[in-house]
Amino acid sequence: MHSTDSRTFRAAAAMAAAVLVTTTAAVVGSQSAAAAAGCRADYRIGSQWQGGFTAEVVVTNLGDAVTGWRLAWTFPGDERITQSWNGSHTQSGANVTAVNAAWNGGIATGATVSLGFNATASARAATPAVFTLNGTACTGTTDPTTTTTTTTTTTTSTDPQPGRPAIENNFPVTREGAYGDNRFTVFRPANPQAADRPLPVLAFGNGACAHTNNSEVTRILTFVASKGFVVVDTGSVDGSPNGVPSGSPIPSLLTDAITWAEREQNRSGAALRQRLDLTRVATAGHSCGGLEALVAAQDRRVSAVIALNSGFFADGAFGYPRSELGKLHTPALFMDGGSSDIAYANNQANYDLATVPSVLARHPQAGHVGFITGSQLTDGMTTVVQFLDMVLNGNQTARNYVLSPSGLAAKAPWVVAKKNF
Numbered sequence: 001m002h003s004t005d006s007r008t009f010r011a012a013a014a015m016a017a018a019v020l021v022t023t024t025a026a027v028v029g030s031q032s033a034a035a036a037a038g039c040r041a042d043y044r045i046g047s048q049w050q051g052g053f054t055a056e057v058v059v060t061n062l063g064d065a066v067t068g069w070r071l072a073w074t075f076p077g078d079e080r081i082t083q084s085w086n087g088s089h090t091q092s093g094a095n096v097t098a099v100n101a102a103w104n105g106g107i108a109t110g111a112t113v114s115l116g117f118n119a120t121a122s123a124r125a126a127t128p129a130v131f132t133l134n135g136t137a138c139t140g141t142t143d144p145t146t147t148t149t150t151t152t153t154t155t156t157s158t159d160p161q162p163g164r165p166a167i168e169n170n171f172p173v174t175r176e177g178a179y180g181d182n183r184f185t186v187f188r189p190a191n192p193q194a195a196d197r198p199l200p201v202l203a204f205g206n207g208a209c210a211h212t213n214n215s216e217v218t219r220i221l222t223f224v225a226s227k228g229f230v231v232v233d234t235g236s237v238d239g240s241p242n243g244v245p246s247g248s249p250i251p252s253l254l255t256d257a258i259t260w261a262e263r264e265q266n267r268s269g270a271a272l273r274q275r276l277d278l279t280r281v282a283t284a285g286h287s288c289g290g291l292e293a294l295v296a297a298q299d300r301r302v303s304a305v306i307a308l309n310s311g312f313f314a315d316g317a318f319g320y321p322r323s324e325l326g327k328l329h330t331p332a333l334f335m336d337g338g339s340s341d342i343a344y345a346n347n348q349a350n351y352d353l354a355t356v357p358s359v360l361a362r363h364p365q366a367g368h369v370g371f372i373t374g375s376q377l378t379d380g381m382t383t384v385v386q387f388l389d390m391v392l393n394g395n396q397t398a399r400n401y402v403l404s405p406s407g408l409a410a411k412a413p414w415v416v417a418k419k420n421f
Helices: 011-018 215-226 252-266 288-296 322-327 344-353 377-393 396-403
Strands: 002-005 036-049 052-061 070-074 080-085 087-092 095-100 112-120 131-133 141-144 173-177 184-189 199-205 230-234 276-286 304-308 332-336 358-362 415-419
Touching: 036 131, 036 377, 036 396, 052 070, 052 131, 080 087, 080 276, 087 112, 173 215, 184 215, 199 215, 199 252, 199 288, 199 377, 215 230, 215 377, 230 252, 252 276, 252 288, 276 288, 276 377, 288 304, 288 322, 304 377, 322 344, 332 344, 332 377, 344 358, 377 396
Parallel strands: 002 415, 199 230, 199 276, 276 304, 304 332, 332 358
Antiparallel strands: 036 052, 036 141, 052 112, 070 095, 070 131, 080 112, 087 095, 173 184, 184 230, 358 415
């Protein structure tokens, strides 16, 4: 085992930024029956790279329940949000206002809501000083709208605990044909309501660009779905003809899979109706399907990409040259099975050429199919889930697993490299 960085890894600063600090404040009590407002805002910077970062604001409602929320803050520098999820945002200069999505407007007393975003910044991002929820400053205390008598007590919040890692989930999984489109098979938690929030979406391309039969990947995609993801895979649910030829990349199949999920989000009677988080979408694929995933990841709806035993060829085989890597805009994971993997050199070259935040994860014993059907399946899919959880969900525990020297890099015989994080 060993770990290499393509540039000095700035973990200490990133971890320091990820520690969420709330201010010491006064508790204002009242004997009035008026509604009380109060909140705590925990701001965490997840990934950082030159020119940008990913962050999340978790707001805890300490007052009476609200049925719609508006969160506002002012950036301390020239940060500019380019993409947000779990809500919508507007920005004027350094001032940001975010409002709830259709499905998360209600916040009960003691409950939380989160807003995530990607942003640009010319310098290292810093934590905004003040957040307000519906006009009330999030000081970590409650403030009644009407007061008769008051008392003051000083309190100090503690650092928040990281969210539950997706890898700890184990939802029963339903495998079914995509409604109205037999080009796809869907792997999802059998009860989408069991998850504590809407589910991210993964569009997956099969090895050999198999566009009819996806039986080879049933085990791995069931594993991923059981951790709280909805996977839309190419191929009909029973392997029956669906009019799509196999053997060559068709990246539009994966972007069509995302479009299918968008329709399903709003379809009356659908099990996934309003249970998808379409701001947290990834593409992934094995071998030839990895080429599909890398091209489809250029779609602006995509926030992460994973290439398993894959990569663009130096000679531009299949019509996609390595210059396509310059079109990526999201963090990427490149995985291979070592020198016995036919994609070994290709995967390394693609990682080397990528300019986005990237991770190279190599298991020297996996070969070309060990992650898919071999004894490295659980190890490989654990890495996939942790990467998705890090990038799509902003989970700090998953980030440590993927990027920390004591995480995946410490698990023999993995070899891990990272850059731009």
